[in-house]
Amino acid sequence: MPNLTILPTGKTVIAEAGSSLLQAILAAGELITHNCDANVECGTCHVFVHEGRKTLSKMQRSENAKLDAVVGVSSKSRLACQAMLGSEDVTVELLGFGSGR
Numbered sequence: 886m887p888n889l890t891i892l893p894t895g896k897t898v899i900a901e902a903g904s905s906l907l908q909a910i911l912a913a914g915e916l917i918t919h920n921c922d923a924n925v926e927c928g929t930c931h932v933f934v935h936e937g938r939k940t941l942s943k944m945q946r947s948e949n950a951k952l953d954a955v956v957g958v959s960s961k962s963r964l965a966c967q968a969m970l971g972s973e974d975v976t977v978e979l980l981g982f983g984s985g986r
């Protein structure tokens with residue numbers, strides 16, 4: 886079971902391997918915008934993955950295409966609804982409006 890650390894609060898929780906980052910972030914009680922409910926249509930669940938990128942599921946074409954339309958992407962960008970947790974620890978940063986703060 887991987888540890889998931891969520892920035893900027895720094896909260897760390899034990900997450901379930903195979904769940905999406907979005908599910909794990911919500912289960913941890915953090916606020917993250919997810920306007921299309923994981924249908925890869927909105928891009929509002931954009932996060933930066935600082936640690937553990939390689940343990941996450943591979944990026945699919947639909948996620949890559951949606952990220953192309955999102956402002957402020959970097960090599961650390963993932964859509965939280967599409968990235969599935971593996972067995973290693975992950976640190977994510979909630980961004981801007983998506984952090985709910």
Ligand code: FES
Pocket residue numbers: 918919920921922923924925926927928929930931951964965966967
């Ligand atoms: S919730 Fe819309 S793309 Fe992730």
